[in-house]
Amino acid sequence: MARHGFSDSAWEAAKADGKAALVECARAKKMISYTDFMHQIRSISFDTPHDSRLPQFLAEISTEEAKAGRGMMTALIVRKTGDQRPGGGFFQLAKRLGYEVSDPEEFWLEEVNKVFASWQNEASRS
Numbered sequence: 001m002a003r004h005g006f007s008d009s010a011w012e013a014a015k016a017d018g019k020a021a022l023v024e025c026a027r028a029k030k031m032i033s034y035t036d037f038m039h040q041i042r043s044i045s046f047d048t049p050h051d052s053r054l055p056q057f058l059a060e061i062s063t064e065e066a067k068a069g070r071g072m073m074t075a076l077i078v079r080k081t082g083d084q085r086p087g088g089g090f091f092q093l094a095k096r097l098g099y100e101v102s103d104p105e106e107f108w109l110e111e112v113n114k115v116f117a118s119w120q121n122e123a124s125r126s
């Protein structure tokens with residue numbers, strides 16, 4: 001079966017790559033740009049940070065992590081220049097997941113802190 005032009009196994013391996021990169025960021029309490037994040041994905045390739053498949057990829061990661069109680073992990077992925085915040089798709093997904101995002105800045109910071117705390121706690125249990 002193919003997902004977004006990739007085999008299911010390649011797509012799932014790429015999500016594992018992405019999650020591993022974000023866990024590193026969370027443990028170091030740092031953000032990562034979309035471009036730098038894409039370079040961490042080894043199992044598949046996205047053409048550019050504007051690749052039409054990237055939003056679905058990020059949505060799957062965030063949805064899985066939020067359901068696991070670790071926050072929307074892709075909160076750590078931000079624009080390299082300008083406001084250095086997540087793109088609009090992050091907030092649209094949050095609304096679809098049932099989060100209150102009337103104050104996007106506050107919501108984003110809460111999710112960043114939730115992700116950081118989740119992986120600090122995971123690290124201390126390892």
